[in-house]
Amino acid sequence: MAASLTESRASNKQIIFKNYVTGYPKQEDMILTSSSISLQIPDGSTSLILKNLFLSCDPYMRGKMSEPIIKSYTDAFTPGEVIYGFGVAKVVASGHADFKAGDLVWGITGWEEYSLIPEPKGLLKIKYTDIPLSYYTGILGMPGLTAYVGFHEICSPKKGETVYVSAASGAVGQLVGQFAKLMGCYVVGSAGSKEKVDLLKNKFGFDDAFNYKEEPDLTAALKRCFPNGIDIYFENVGGKMLDAVLLNMRNHGRIAVCGLISQYNLTQREGNHNLFCIVTKRIKMQGFIEPDHKHLYPQFLELAIRYIREGKLVYVEDIAEGIEKAPAALIGLYEGRNVGKQVVLVAKE
Amino acid sequence: MAASLTESRASNKQIIFKNYVTGYPKQEDMILTSSSISLQIPDGSTSLILKNLFLSCDPYMRGKMSEPIIKSYTDAFTPGEVIYGFGVAKVVASGHADFKAGDLVWGITGWEEYSLIPEPKGLLKIKYTDIPLSYYTGILGMPGLTAYVGFHEICSPKKGETVYVSAASGAVGQLVGQFAKLMGCYVVGSAGSKEKVDLLKNKFGFDDAFNYKEEPDLTAALKRCFPNGIDIYFENVGGKMLDAVLLNMRNHGRIAVCGLISQYNLTQREGNHNLFCIVTKRIKMQGFIEPDHKHLYPQFLELAIRYIREGKLVYVEDIAEGIEKAPAALIGLYEGRNVGKQVVLVAKE
Numbered sequence: 001m002a003a004s005l006t007e008s009r010a011s012n013k014q015i016i017f018k019n020y021v022t023g024y025p026k027q028e029d030m031i032l033t034s035s036s037i038s039l040q041i042p043d044g045s046t047s048l049i050l051k052n053l054f055l056s057c058d059p060y061m062r063g064k065m066s067e068p069i070i071k072s073y074t075d076a077f078t079p080g081e082v083i084y085g086f087g088v089a090k091v092v093a094s095g096h097a098d099f100k101a102g103d104l105v106w107g108i109t110g111w112e113e114y115s116l117i118p119e120p121k122g123l124l125k126i127k128y129t130d131i132p133l134s135y136y137t138g139i140l141g142m143p144g145l146t147a148y149v150g151f152h153e154i155c156s157p158k159k160g161e162t163v164y165v166s167a168a169s170g171a172v173g174q175l176v177g178q179f180a181k182l183m184g185c186y187v188v189g190s191a192g193s194k195e196k197v198d199l200l201k202n203k204f205g206f207d208d209a210f211n212y213k214e215e216p217d218l219t220a221a222l223k224r225c226f227p228n229g230i231d232i233y234f235e236n237v238g239g240k241m242l243d244a245v246l247l248n249m250r251n252h253g254r255i256a257v258c259g260l261i262s263q264y265n266l267t268q269r270e271g272n273h274n275l276f277c278i279v280t281k282r283i284k285m286q287g288f289i290e291p292d293h294k295h296l297y298p299q300f301l302e303l304a305i306r307y308i309r310e311g312k313l314v315y316v317e318d319i320a321e322g323i324e325k326a327p328a329a330l331i332g333l334y335e336g337r338n339v340g341k342q343v344v345l346v347a348k349e
Numbered sequence: 350m351a352a353s354l355t356e357s358r359a360s361n362k363q364i365i366f367k368n369y370v371t372g373y374p375k376q377e378d379m380i381l382t383s384s385s386i387s388l389q390i391p392d393g394s395t396s397l398i399l400k401n402l403f404l405s406c407d408p409y410m411r412g413k414m415s416e417p418i419i420k421s422y423t424d425a426f427t428p429g430e431v432i433y434g435f436g437v438a439k440v441v442a443s444g445h446a447d448f449k450a451g452d453l454v455w456g457i458t459g460w461e462e463y464s465l466i467p468e469p470k471g472l473l474k475i476k477y478t479d480i481p482l483s484y485y486t487g488i489l490g491m492p493g494l495t496a497y498v499g500f501h502e503i504c505s506p507k508k509g510e511t512v513y514v515s516a517a518s519g520a521v522g523q524l525v526g527q528f529a530k531l532m533g534c535y536v537v538g539s540a541g542s543k544e545k546v547d548l549l550k551n552k553f554g555f556d557d558a559f560n561y562k563e564e565p566d567l568t569a570a571l572k573r574c575f576p577n578g579i580d581i582y583f584e585n586v587g588g589k590m591l592d593a594v595l596l597n598m599r600n601h602g603r604i605a606v607c608g609l610i611s612q613y614n615l616t617q618r619e620g621n622h623n624l625f626c627i628v629t630k631r632i633k634m635q636g637f638i639e640p641d642h643k644h645l646y647p648q649f650l651e652l653a654i655r656y657i658r659e660g661k662l663v664y665v666e667d668i669a670e671g672i673e674k675a676p677a678a679l680i681g682l683y684e685g686r687n688v689g690k691q692v693v694l695v696a697k698e
Contacts (some may be wrong), residue, residue, distance in 0.1 A: 063629075238624065257627045273622015275587065278606045278636035280412075285634045287627035 008260060012037040013323050014112035017077040020067040023068070024265040024334060028067065030083060030327035032133045037114045048099055048117040050089035052109055053349070055323070056137035057330040058171065059236075059273070059341035061085055062264040071213035076112075082324075083111040088126070088136045090349065096120050104129060111326055113346060128305050132317075138171050138341040139315040140304055142290050146177035146258060148300045149293040154286050156231045156255040159184035162226050164245065167236035168209065169196040171341035174257060176234045177206050178313050191337040192243075198340070218244035224331070228252070237262045239270040245293035246274040255285040265334055316340030357477065361386040362672050363461035366426040369416040373614040373683060379432060379676035386463045388442035394541040397448055397466040399438035402698070404672070405486035406679040406691035407520065408585075410434055411613040434676075437475070438484045439698065445469050453478060454483035460675055462695060473646075475548075477654055487520050487690035488664040491655055495545040495607060496524035497649045498642040503605035503635050504581045508533035511575050513594065514577050515584035517558065518665070519546040520690035523605060525583045527557045527662050534581070536576045539590075541685040548665060548688070567593035578602070586611045587594055595623040598630050606636040614683055665689030 015032045039049050060074060060081075068076040077083055087109040091099050099120060100104070107123035109115045117123065126136055138144060150172070151157060163180040167173045167243045168189025177200065180187040189200045200209035209224050215221040222230065222244055228248035236240060238260030245255070263269045277283060307313035318338040320329040326344045333342050365380040387399050409423060410432075422616040436458040440448050448454070448469060456472035458464045466472065475485055486582040487493060499521070500506060512529040514522045517538025526549065529536040537557045538549045541658055549558035557574050571579065571593055578599035584591060587609030594604070612618045626632060656662035667679040667687040675693045681693050 016625065211408065243623070258625075259628060260625055263625060268620045269625070271622050272617045272624055274622050275591070275606075276612060276618070276619055278608055278637065279608060280636070281637060282636045282641060284636075287629070287633075289628065289629045289631060292631060 007037045008039045010039055010114055010326065011035075011057065013112045014110070015077055015083050015326050017081060019079045020076070021062075021325050022064040023267055025062065025065055025329045025331055027331060028134040030330070032324050032327070033295060034152050034256045037048070037116065039114065041093045044097040044204070044342075046097075046119075048091055048097050048120050048123070049093040050105070050109055050115045050117055051092050052087050052089045052113060052115060052323075052346045054134045054137050055060050055087040055109070055111055055326055055344040056086035056141070057333050057338070057344065057347055058085060058142065058325070059259050059261045059333060061330060062261075062334060072246070074200065084108055085111065086137050086142050087346075088133050089115070093103045099123075099125070101113055103134065111323070113323060127301075131305065131308060134319065134343045134345070135308075135315060137343050138317060139175060139313065140301060143171035143341065144175060144304055145293060145297055145300050146290040147172045147179060148304075149231075149296060150234060150258050151176050151290055153293065153296075154288050155254045157183050158184055159231055161185050161231035162229065162250070163232045163234065164205075164222065164226065164237070164248075165189045165234045166212075166241050166245075167191065167259075167261060168206065169199050169204075169340060170236065172178065172340075173234070173236055174316060174340065175313070176205050179219055180232075181207075181244050182307075182312065190221075193339075193341055203314060203316060219247050222248040232256075234258060235260070239263055239272075243272055243274045246272075246277040246281075249280045249283055251279060253281060253283045255283060257287040261334065293312050297306045317343050319343045319345050319347045355458065356646065357388045358385045359388055359463055361461055361463045363459070364432050364672065364675050365432060366428055366432050367426070368415070368428045368485075370411075370414040371558075374411065374414055374680055376593045376674075376680060379679070381412055381673050381676075383391055386465065387671075388441050390442045394444040395438055395468075397469050397472070398453070399458055399464045399466055400441050401436050401438045401462060401464060401672075401695045402436040402481045403434040403486050404442050404458070404675055404693040404695060405490070406675070406682050406687070406693065407434060407491065408608050408613065408682060410491050410679060411683065431464075433457055434460065435486050435491055436695075437482050438464070440653065442526075448474070453482065455490055460672070462672060467605050467641040474529055474689075476650075480646060480654065480657060482659075483666055483668065483692045483694070484664060486692050487666060488662065489525060489650060492520035492690065493524060494642065494646055494649050494654055495639040496521045496528060497653075498639065498645060499605040499607050499637055500525050500528045501582060501638050502582070502642065502645075504603045506532050506534055506581055510580035511578065511599070512536045512581045513575065513581045513585065513597075514538045514580045514585070515561075515590050515594075515612060516540065516553075516608075517555065518548050518553075518689060519585065519619075519631055519687070522583070522602075523548075523665060524662070525554050529581075530554050531656075531661065540568075543688045552663060552665060559588065568596050571597040581605075583607060584609070588621075589611055592623045595621075595626040595632070598626060598632055600630050602630060602632050604634040606634060610683065613658055616683070666692050668694050669690045670694045 060240040082332045104126040105123040169191040190212045200206040233255045239262040440452040453475040454472040512534045518540040539561045549555040582604045588611040
């Protein structure tokens, strides 16, 4: 079919993935370009045109920047193509029966101002808009469900148990700590700056917190915070921290392995030397990823919305303004520069 | 009370633990001595005198030879005192209502010809004597329950799944492989000699087996045996083998961590570098020890007895004759010299 004679187009800034990355990603690995995009759906197509409002920077994205040697649960980005990830967007045009122009959605979208989504099955319509829309990249999105599932489903927490969270002020960690407090657990978190440690203690209600960068001996730091040991460890970082935790775990402890961000950018990963504790202390260590638990999202959403409205859950975001800031924001994640969930604001509406 | 005028005594060879060990234990770390022991129970005592028939050599005993720096689930041996472990014995004299002279028992006893057991709560009476008595140190004892619990309770096996067992011809491994075959799984084992590999394939019915010492690349060896990956790994060795396994696990795989014998004698443990697979493949890795599951022993015993009588379970033992052989037999375990369960015959009856 012929395109409309009055076809409307928009200029479209995009972040292009340059090539596979070794070691820490650099800003130059992502290129800002500008092109234009038609804002109309070809007749008969079931695709959507989205105007992207918020883009999410998440640790797992580093895995998509490496050359795909070992098949992972997530495909690599394609060199020369637009980076993609979670985001919040407004439907500009829809050829799909489930969506109409003006709908707000969250899910996988491109790192660009406008995205053509050929198949919108990965997108969810946003039902509650009295909550900041950016929250759908965080507390109400993938990180939120990750924290909920990782803590409640993988760790089997019981009231009164001791919980340790690393990367505790991040998108997931800050929620795990709050879920643990809501369960009646004793919760300690670690983070990489005084500002973050203050957030943990004063904003998120952790019982205690420490700056891991200022601890010469992580094993001793954990022993100080948990004189009787750790029942549950929510693992976001790996490496030396995991070894220190293993020495401090209690018998029958549980470790939910959500991520190992300390290792993602190393060309030679650190070794873990204390796995013998898994036997002697009968530890369960379990990896998980959020997509396996998507069916729990509706019940999680209702709970989270209620807790947010009641003030029982709070959320701290670090919002970079402008799509051109996206590469630096993503890189900052691996250096711990973000304070709270890292989001990129592309457009306000 | 005065001892009987006709007190009977016996000479008693004993194996004494010399001192804490670093690195591989040597024969000189255990000293053969001889003393004598009264074979009568003091009036009013509830103790037992045992004549030891079989002593068990088990990998966990290495942990009891190290200086106790980190508290473990098992106490260290005391320098200068008799080594102890699982064994099969005959009651010579009993001051305890539950036991009488002539009873056959298994449980914790001393590495000596006769043992005075002040409190017999760790001893079980042997009910079935149509099975070789030495089996109560193996298939019908701690290693048997270990294999049963580790495989059935920790690994949640399903028919048709792929199972890999390391140290597969050992006291536990040979049983795990047979339990897995009885479940309808595809089972591959590894061991350290051609003789052991032949046993795995021809005696225990493993689908495939390999000699890990002859594989220059363990990851490739596992890929060859499991082109579609491993669902269940029964971990007995640790170290490089675990890293190779992690790369070959399937999504949602389970690893029961029974022991890490490759690491027990190292002063500097090897590092494990592939824990990222725990996240990407959503692996559950769980340590366990047999004492936590003792309540399952009665049901396990009935099952094992039935399977042995029906010829569905076989068991291979490596029996060293004479208590003076016990130190060499124990050391041999860490060098893989034993073929099958290592037992020491102290007395035939």
